[in-house]
Amino acid sequence: MLSTVSRIMQQFFGRRSTNVFPVKYAPESVIDALAGGDIHPPISMPEGYRGKLSYDFDKCIGCGMCLKVCPAKALEDYPIMDTEKNRPSKRIVFYRGKCTYCEECVKVCPVGAIKLNPDFMMANYEKYGDDQIEGIEKRREFEVKEGQ
Amino acid sequence: MKKDSFKYFKRSLWAFHINSGSCNACDIEILAALTPRYDAERFGIKLVGTPRHADVLVITGTMTEKIKDKVIRVFNQVPDPKLVMVVGSCGISKGVFQESYAMAGPVDAHIPVDVYVPGCPPRPEAIIYGVARAWEKLEMLEKGNAAS
Amino acid sequence: MSNKETYKLQIGPTHPAFKEPVRFEFEVDGEHVLHADIDMGYTHRGIEHVSKERNFIQIIYLLERICGICSTSHPMAYCLAVENAAEIEVPARAKYIRTIVGELERLHSHLLWAGVAAHEVGFDTLFYTTWDIREKVMDCLEVISGNRVNYAMLTIGGVRRDIIGEVAEAVNKTVEYYSDLYSQLEDIMLNDMSLRLRTENVGILTYDEALKLCAVGPTARASGLAKDVRADYAVNAYPDIPWLKAITPNDVGKKPVGDIYDRIVVRVLEIKQSVDIIRFCMENMPGGEIVAEPKAVKVINQLKKVKAHGIGRYEGPRGEVSHYDILDNNECPVGVKVKAPTYSNIISWVPMFRGAEIADIPIIMSSIDPCIACSDRASFVEGEGKKTVSFGELRKLSMEKMNKIRRGL
Amino acid sequence: MNELTVFLIMVISTLIGGIYLGLLGRGIDRKIAAKFQSRIGPPIRQGFWDLKKLMLKQTIVPENSITWVFKGAPLVALVTSAMLLVYIMVPYLLYLTGYESPMFAHMGDFILVIYLLMIPAIALVAGGFSAGSPLSTIGSQREMVVLMATELPLAVTVIAFAVKMSVLAPSMPSFSIFTAASNPVWNGMGPAGILGVILLASAFLFIIPAETGKIPFDQAEAETEIAEGLLAEYSGKYLAFFQLAEALKSLGVVALVVVLFFPQGVSTIMGGQMIAGGINITVPCEIMFFLLKVSVVYSVSISFIRVSMARLKISQVSKFFIYSVSAVSITGFILIMIDPRIMAM
Numbered sequence A: 001m002l003s004t005v006s007r008i009m010q011q012f013f014g015r016r017s018t019n020v021f022p023v024k025y026a027p028e029s030v031i032d033a034l035a036g037g038d039i040h041p042p043i044s045m046p047e048g049y050r051g052k053l054s055y056d057f058d059k060c061i062g063c064g065m066c067l068k069v070c071p072a073k074a075l076e077d078y079p080i081m082d083t084e085k086n087r088p089s090k091r092i093v094f095y096r097g098k099c100t101y102c103e104e105c106v107k108v109c110p111v112g113a114i115k116l117n118p119d120f121m122m123a124n125y126e127k128y129g130d131d132q133i134e135g136i137e138k139r140r141e142f143e144v145k146e147g148q
Numbered sequence B: 001m002k003k004d005s006f007k008y009f010k011r012s013l014w015a016f017h018i019n020s021g022s023c024n025a026c027d028i029e030i031l032a033a034l035t036p037r038y039d040a041e042r043f044g045i046k047l048v049g050t051p052r053h054a055d056v057l058v059i060t061g062t063m064t065e066k067i068k069d070k071v072i073r074v075f076n077q078v079p080d081p082k083l084v085m086v087v088g089s090c091g092i093s094k095g096v097f098q099e100s101y102a103m104a105g106p107v108d109a110h111i112p113v114d115v116y117v118p119g120c121p122p123r124p125e126a127i128i129y130g131v132a133r134a135w136e137k138l139e140m141l142e143k144g145n146a147a148s
Numbered sequence C: 001m002s003n004k005e006t007y008k009l010q011i012g013p014t015h016p017a018f019k020e021p022v023r024f025e026f027e028v029d030g031e032h033v034l035h036a037d038i039d040m041g042y043t044h045r046g047i048e049h050v051s052k053e054r055n056f057i058q059i060i061y062l063l064e065r066i067c068g069i070c071s072t073s074h075p076m077a078y079c080l081a082v083e084n085a086a087e088i089e090v091p092a093r094a095k096y097i098r099t100i101v102g103e104l105e106r107l108h109s110h111l112l113w114a115g116v117a118a119h120e121v122g123f124d125t126l127f128y129t130t131w132d133i134r135e136k137v138m139d140c141l142e143v144i145s146g147n148r149v150n151y152a153m154l155t156i157g158g159v160r161r162d163i164i165g166e167v168a169e170a171v172n173k174t175v176e177y178y179s180d181l182y183s184q185l186e187d188i189m190l191n192d193m194s195l196r197l198r199t200e201n202v203g204i205l206t207y208d209e210a211l212k213l214c215a216v217g218p219t220a221r222a223s224g225l226a227k228d229v230r231a232d233y234a235v236n237a238y239p240d241i242p243w244l245k246a247i248t249p250n251d252v253g254k255k256p257v258g259d260i261y262d263r264i265v266v267r268v269l270e271i272k273q274s275v276d277i278i279r280f281c282m283e284n285m286p287g288g289e290i291v292a293e294p295k296a297v298k299v300i301n302q303l304k305k306v307k308a309h310g311i312g313r314y315e316g317p318r319g320e321v322s323h324y325d326i327l328d329n330n331e332c333p334v335g336v337k338v339k340a341p342t343y344s345n346i347i348s349w350v351p352m353f354r355g356a357e358i359a360d361i362p363i364i365m366s367s368i369d370p371c372i373a374c375s376d377r378a379s380f381v382e383g384e385g386k387k388t389v390s391f392g393e394l395r396k397l398s399m400e401k402m403n404k405i406r407r408g409l
Numbered sequence D: 001m002n003e004l005t006v007f008l009i010m011v012i013s014t015l016i017g018g019i020y021l022g023l024l025g026r027g028i029d030r031k032i033a034a035k036f037q038s039r040i041g042p043p044i045r046q047g048f049w050d051l052k053k054l055m056l057k058q059t060i061v062p063e064n065s066i067t068w069v070f071k072g073a074p075l076v077a078l079v080t081s082a083m084l085l086v087y088i089m090v091p092y093l094l095y096l097t098g099y100e101s102p103m104f105a106h107m108g109d110f111i112l113v114i115y116l117l118m119i120p121a122i123a124l125v126a127g128g129f130s131a132g133s134p135l136s137t138i139g140s141q142r143e144m145v146v147l148m149a150t151e152l153p154l155a156v157t158v159i160a161f162a163v164k165m166s167v168l169a170p171s172m173p174s175f176s177i178f179t180a181a182s183n184p185v186w187n188g189m190g191p192a193g194i195l196g197v198i199l200l201a202s203a204f205l206f207i208i209p210a211e212t213g214k215i216p217f218d219q220a221e222a223e224t225e226i227a228e229g230l231l232a233e234y235s236g237k238y239l240a241f242f243q244l245a246e247a248l249k250s251l252g253v254v255a256l257v258v259v260l261f262f263p264q265g266v267s268t269i270m271g272g273q274m275i276a277g278g279i280n281i282t283v284p285c286e287i288m289f290f291l292l293k294v295s296v297v298y299s300v301s302i303s304f305i306r307v308s309m310a311r312l313k314i315s316q317v318s319k320f321f322i323y324s325v326s327a328v329s330i331t332g333f334i335l336i337m338i339d340p341r342i343m344a345m
Ligand code: SF4
Pocket: A053, A069, A070, A071, A072, A073, A074, A075, A094, A098, A099, A100, A101, A102, A103, A104, A105, A106
């Protein structure tokens, strides 16, 4: 009993443990309603955090290794024409809403075209909106070219 | 009427959490979002024990066949206006459980979803950020309503 | 108030007390529980089935998501099983790292449980306190593995990330933090009056019952059954630790009763034990490689050539997890069988609920630290109306399925 | 000013102030609890926002409920809670402002206060039973148990007060709050009597959370056991009414404790009127001091107790009240009775 009370008192008079981080990202109109009201910087993420995935279209050689190891089938390939080597190849798009952030594709990619970034703020209203799919612009570009 | 109460959602948001076949990781991160480090209560967010009191349904997991009907029933029990937030990749797209026979499909195949929070699991901050995105959406709705 | 008529009380599947969907049907008389019936299967995701369509590397991440609370236990048992089948030698350093991650996970899981249990009895401050304390180990795991939950640390033949430099420092700091805090934590968890009022002599599972019902993990140990895979079998770095033993309430000089309080005792003592194990591993970690074969594709190709059975067992925070894998010259295993700790423990609810009050239901339920995600074995995916299957029918269905599989092979 | 105007002003200001302070009190309570739990907690205005939102939400009446009871219960609870607050506050305000009024001297009868304490709880019980869900029914049964368990210590305290008052102020009605306020219990007693009053007050430390349904006595709404129990089926407006009723009742109960045990105003402590810059500011000072006392009692008996304990089982609650709390208050009662100065009268 006493130890509980002492711990509670300790908590009452000690520093609070809340990190007020996400305030910065709330819309203007609610910020003033939030406790503190200050704007706080994002927390520092440890090195090697497995967050948002990014994909370098130009680096990719289309080997398809990533397709083979992905447990969530979070990526999809599409054929392109490799203009440099003048032979058909493929590129990849990554669906953020399917990914499990396991980093297996990063480890397996021979040219380091994929990376997991410390960014984790990914919430959105659309399931597969353009900002939720890595490499979709390139794909669009490519499809337009294809169409011509 | 609808618009007005949306306004108060920004100050007071009561959430009811349903696990529709998740792996618990997302669930514990939601709970963690309430604990001192993240303290979602400072935004007026509270986890309630019955759907009747809820404003937002927080759904984790993939909607297994067996729980599908229950989730839909709970959704109908929540008084209007209401929001639905899906936390975790597997609720968005079945994630790592693709191709399983026991899946009734992603959550949005059965009930309308307002905000998606990708991650497997997303950090508690990312979940709170998801709520901030929901507020933003409400703001947009408000403006849209005001304009029309 | 004690009206004699009994009625049925349905709890679940979306009840605030348990974060996982499971439905209970209690027959209650006033506030007393007469009979309990369990309906499970809400989180059945067919993982064992899906596993047969994934290659050996993909399965690790799939099995990790059987459940996120002890998310290294399943990959650990699976990797041990595959390594056992393919006779892959795991480097010594990897064994130590596996042990450290496993114990950090136990630390987080036990603290999480303490918080949940406190919440079940309405002691929210303790819930907040333990979860606040738990954030430290989550940070540590995040530094090691790159995520707070679902660590993705294990791979076949070793681990994916090393513990060196800053990461090692972070682990040492965590160990320090918990050793400093431990006595206070123990004092709060074991001596708080109101918590004792709610947990002592509630939900009793006697030694004999625990033995008969094959209870595992802290649930069994609280009843005085000294069984612990870490102490009983040679997995990971555990055999190197001379003082390791299964913890029972006897260790604090208390005769095990098998009530909820004893389960708290066991888990609190295991927090200390885990901290000590991590310290031991950090001090004695050998150098060398951390994985037998770093290239995932090579591992898959290597496993393709194996035709064997393998078994892996590991002591998760809730008890023994065992996996059985069948490799058959294929990119995917032809069989993955999972035995989760809760699966063994669920049946011990029956004696625990005997004579309980409604108010005891949540705390009894959480006292075995149930993880429904692990234990949901089957669900109807078609034929809505049909809800009960007799033993004979089930046997017939299984035989049909078995024959189908045989023909397929 | 005639008496009726004064009375009306007092009632209306009590109601408005009560609603405002009641909701503010909820916010402060949550803030303090959060601080004990090492968090920031919701803004103090949270209570108002929650209420406004609930008022605007859809209100669902479950199909298998007894509709009129289901709808009526929240209103009854709200009205009686408001009456309770008025009934405690008006005589006390009369005392504080020193307004002489033979007409209202009898106002604030203890027995009526006890009834008014019970009615919101009974309304809750009725609402819970009418909702037609098993969880609400269990909640209702539990609420009844808590209600009955607290009756005995409450009654003992009231009788002790009545006896005491009849000795202290034989000329005034002994069951009245006005009398209790103007004759602090601590006066005119030896050590035994003082100890007795302390015991009675400490019994109230637990009666307050029980009356207001806070941990460790929130069995009727136990979230993790019976999913908010009584209130499980309520939504929107009706839930808002219950919340408001609860806020008012909490304030009322705390005010009652302050009036009974710590009625002394600043002026009695400072010994005379307070003048600042030639204006008599005694009344505002008195009210501020009263609010201070209320917030101290509120944060100790509601906020602190609820963060430092686990919820008891319903069987433990009845035992706790019937054995421990009643024993404490009866001992207090006996001590007051055997106090030589009371005996002498
Ligand atoms: S991180 Fe994992 S789940 Fe995500 S795309 Fe890569 S392999 Fe697939």
